[in-house]
Amino acid sequence: xxGVLETQVMHSPALESNPLGDPSRRELTVYLPxxxxxxxxxxxxxxxxxxxxxSGKSWTNFSAFSVSVPERLDALVAAGTIPPVIGxxxxxxxxxxxxxxxxxxxxGRYRDFLAKDVVGFVDRTYRxxxxxxxxxxxxxxxxxxxxxxxxxxxxxxxxxLSAQSPDAYFEYCYLPDLPKAASAMxxxxxxxxxxxxxxxxxxxxxxxxxxxxxINILAMAAxxxxxxxxxLNLELPFDAQTGKLRLEVWNRWLVHDPVRFVPKFVDAFRKxxxxxxxxxxxxxxxxxxxxxxxxxDLKNGGVELTHEEFEDGHTGVxxxxxxxxxxxxxxxxxx
Numbered sequence: 001x002x003g004v005l006e007t008q009v010m011h012s013p014a015l016e017s018n019p020l021g022d023p024s025r026r027e028l029t030v031y032l033p034x035x036x037x038x039x040x041x042x043x044x045x046x047x048x049x050x051x052x053x054x055s056g057k058s059w060t061n062f063s064a065f066s067v068s069v070p071e072r073l074d075a076l077v078a079a080g081t082i083p084p085v086i087g088x089x090x091x092x093x094x095x096x097x098x099x100x101x102x103x104x105x106x107x108g109r110y111r112d113f114l115a116k117d118v119v120g121f122v123d124r125t126y127r128x129x130x131x132x133x134x135x136x137x138x139x140x141x142x143x144x145x146x147x148x149x150x151x152x153x154x155x156x157x158x159x160x161l162s163a164q165s166p167d168a169y170f171e172y173c174y175l176p177d178l179p180k181a182a183s184a185m186x187x188x189x190x191x192x193x194x195x196x197x198x199x200x201x202x203x204x205x206x207x208x209x210x211x212x213x214x215i216n217i218l219a220m221a222a223x224x225x226x227x228x229x230x231x232l233n234l235e236l237p238f239d240a241q242t243g244k245l246r247l248e249v250w251n252r253w254l255v256h257d258p259v260r261f262v263p264k265f266v267d268a269f270r271k272x273x274x275x276x277x278x279x280x281x282x283x284x285x286x287x288x289x290x291x292x293x294x295x296x297d298l299k300n301g302g303v304e305l306t307h308e309e310f311e312d313g314h315t316g317v318x319x320x321x322x323x324x325x326x327x328x329x330x331x332x333x334x335x
Contacts, residue, residue: 001071001074002033002077002078003031003034003036003077004032004036005029005030005032005070006032007028008027008028009027009028010025010028010121011024011025012025012117014108014109014112014113014116015108018107019105019107019233020094020106020107021095026056026091028056028088028089028090029057029059029060030087030089030126031070031074031086031088033074033077033084033085035084036084039127040127041127042127042129042335043084043085043086043128043134044083044129044135044136044333045086045088045126045128046087046088047088047090047118047119047135048069048088048138048139049142050089050090050092050093050139050143051098051139051141051144052097052098052100053097053098053212054098054143055091056089056090057091066318068318069318069321072318072319072325073321076322076329081326082325082328082330082332083334085329085332086126092146094110094219096215096218096232097215097216097219098142099219100149100219100220100224101143101145101149102146102149102223102256104223105233106221106222106223106228106233106234107222107223107226111149111153111154114137114150115154119135129334129335132155132156132157133273133332134159134333134334135157135158135159136160136161136328136332137150137151138321138328139162139163140164140165140318140320141287144162144163145167147166148161148166148262152262152268153268155271159272159273159274160272160275160331161274161275161276162275162276162328163258164276164320164321165287165291165314166258166277166279166287166294167285168257168290168294169259169286169287169289169293170253172285172286172287172289172290173285173286174217179243180210180214180217181214181236182238182240182243183243184210184214186240186241186243191218191234191236192231195215195232198211198215220253221234221253224256225237225249225253235249235252236249237249237250237253257290258290259290259293262294262298263301266301267301269303270301270303272303273304273331275303275304276305276308276327276328277294277305278309278320278323278324279309280312280313280314281309282311283314284314285314288309291307295307308323
């Protein structure tokens with residue numbers, strides 16, 4: 001790499017005393033472009049949000065014969081495809097595997113963690129351009145969902161976003177996994193019993209392939225239907241004995257569906273200078289259709305949008321960040 005990666009440790013007031021007991025001190029991986037060290041100039045910043053089951057460290061994991069996202073970012077800067085930027089990779093890991101980057105009574109205040117604590121720390125620590133026009137937020141899958149959350153709530157902080165294969169149209173991406181979760185909970189004897197057994201076997205040996213759908217539904221319930229006093233402080237959207245959909249809970253989930261909230265908050269998205277949205281045509285979680293619906297709503301709302309589909313599935317598509325960054329990078333306001 002021509003730039004450098006460094007690791008900081010930051011404290012997050014937003015995550016203090018979070019319900020899961022996860023640490024409020026978090027590592028923060030930061031990419032600094034060539035010329036930053038020893039220079040005096042200020043730089044735009046791109047914030048990368050990790051997907052479900054990922055963390056800030058996931059971005060730098062070695063993968064045979066492939067290239068990491070920080071390496072792709074470095075190559076784009078070196079080639080002059082995008083101007084020099086600072087890249088920030090915050091740690092959104094939770095004990096349930098993720099937060100959807102929302103504020104939740106069952107998980108913690110991860111929207112505030114990013115929008116207040118991480119952005120504030122980065123602006124205090126590095127030579128940034130501390131304004132929305134010089135900030136972008138990007139992510140894939142749950143990270144892409146998080147980028148849409150930031151667009152909904154914080155256009156005053158981020159003027160550019162990229163949502164790549166984001167969770168959207170919950171009937172297609174989550175509903176198929178509800179019976180799987182219901183069966184696992186019934187067999188285990190409840191939410192807490194299943195979760196305890198899952199953690200034990202994951203640490204002693206390894207998680208089973210069928211576990212992903214179950215822990216994913218638990219994490220989504222913690223994000224979308226938290227309820228203090230319930231097991232893990234969450235309500236499941238199905239009856240524990242019959243598997244019947246509990247519409248009063250499921251409707252709480254739907255409020256958080258981008259297909260539902262984007263049209264209601266289109267004024268916020270209209271404030272964005274760049275919105276990039278993509279999804280693979282063979283996405284295994286059916287997210288292609290949610291992306292198409294969100295794209296239609298954004299366009300109908302007068303949002304300037306780049307929407308693309310590509311011939312691939314959901315995983316192993318980090319190469320798409322080269323495309324999203326090529327769209328966003330030149331539009332970031334420089335010094």
